[in-house]
């Protein structure tokens with residue numbers, strides 16, 4: 001009897017000791033954390049920190065951690081790097097705007113900055129803050145500012161017209177056309193927009209070889225900026241393993257990118273020699289009209305504009321079309337069509353002629369904002385780094401100091417779906433949230449501050465948001481007024497705000513493939529605008 005008693009006592013003691021050790025281990029990171037008193041997520045492992053916990057979908061995991069621990073701002077450890085994650089809309093907006101100069105820097109990463117970017121310089125979005133970044137951001141800002149939009153009307157017209165024309169040619173005529181994957185068409189629309197701005201060059205074919213090479217290399221490079229794909233950035237010992245595949249891959253992508261960037265710049269030089277160049281960023285700089293920038297800075301600006309738009313616009317626009325194509329989306333399409341007709345009552349041709357110079361249909365503006373919010377293209381934003389200490393406080397917790405040189409990750413996906421800010425239906429695609437209906441017609445609700453955080457905010461906010469809005473707006477107005485978009489039954493879209501993304505570890509979302517049928521609303525009217533459009537746009541580009 002006493003033997004059993006002492007045995008059970010020993011087991012109890014053993015369990016108590018194990019539990020005590022475990023609880024000490026779980027709270028230990030709080031005491032060891034480099035940012036004193038800022039809540040640290042438990043269960044960091046030696047060497048890798050929280051990388052195991054984050055998996056490949058950092059935004060959704062951090063969103064769940066926020067709700068689980070009821071802390072919108074917390075610290076995590078990515079291998080050897082401490083990062084502060086900010087989740088709620090209010091906190092994200094506050095840290096980006098109230099501390100914008102303290103957050104103006106961006107961190108450098110071994111694979112992306114050390115290997116990929118060693119030849120053409122960093123893009124603006126991946127550059128640490130210094131005088132060169134300031135000059136490049138200013139130059140890009142001038143090209144992408146509101147007054148400059150006017151000079152791109154031909155381009156907006158041509159590219160959105162080519163979208164409609166090529167879709168028409170690919171899907172066939174009649175009321176039951178074949179279903180199609182729309183993303184490659186939108187990729188060309190987005191890439192041609194920035195290629196025209198930077199080099200005065202566009203690709204005619206949706207499956208053009210150079211176009212596909214730029215897209216493939218660009219997407220692969222964007223994966224090299226992801227924490228979950230590049231443990232060697234945070235666990236340095238991995239860099240020295242023999243046959244390091246990541247570094248080899250980064251070098252081969254760098255070589256492929258250097259090749260097409262040189263080709264594009266050489267083409268502009270050649271056009272300048274022959275006097276056939278078009279006004280664009282690189283021609284202005286090569287001709288000495290803009291002398292403050294070096295060659296590497298010119299390459300960096302062009303690279304920033306090309307890479308800034310070619311994935312973000314397709315992610316947003318393709319997914320929006322996915323939502324419109326569902327059975328619930330049919331109602332949204334009809335409301336949008338009615339509103340387009342209300343503002344352009346005369347004819348489809350009149351609407352076509354005006355749709356690229358103004359953004360005046362409220363329902364389409366609401367669709368654009370909702371698509372940008374709901375399908376947050378860059379879920380974890382481009383990382384930021386503090387330049388000085390930030391004193392951070394909120395009403396529920398004591399003030400903490402986030403030290404200078406800390407990585408700050410703003411969870412844009414979580415902020416854009418924050419029910420405290422957008423209401424209980426934040427997880428639904430609902431353009432109506434941006435509208436009010438006095439006298440039963442849609443009018444845009446007056447905006448108080450930022451509508452959403454998909455373009456970031458503050459001193460390093462997206463430079464291309466006005467161009468992006470116009471491209472998405474024009475494409476939607478034209479598509480919806482020409483076609484009813486219907487989801488394929490065999491390849492339907494995934495419309496969940498996180499799961500629509502096939503590659504969650506990438507810096508910018510890549511929507512899962514789906515197909516739609518495009519049913520012409522009025523075949524005769526459609527053919528008229530196609531004929532007129534062909535004549536009008538033929539005058540824009542004479543190669």
Ligand code: HEM
Nearest residue numbers: 124125305308309312377455456457460461462463464468
């Ligand atoms: C729907 C389309 C787009 C989305 C959702 C988007 C999103 C973003 C985001 C989240 C950032 C980082 C902001 C921050 O750190 O706060 C960014 C930066 C940037 N974007 Fe965009 N973007 C889009 C389109 C474009 C386009 C079309 C261009 C150029 C033509 C562009 C050029 C840039 C540049 C140059 C930066 C770097 C800014 C800096 O670091 O100073 N973006 N974008």
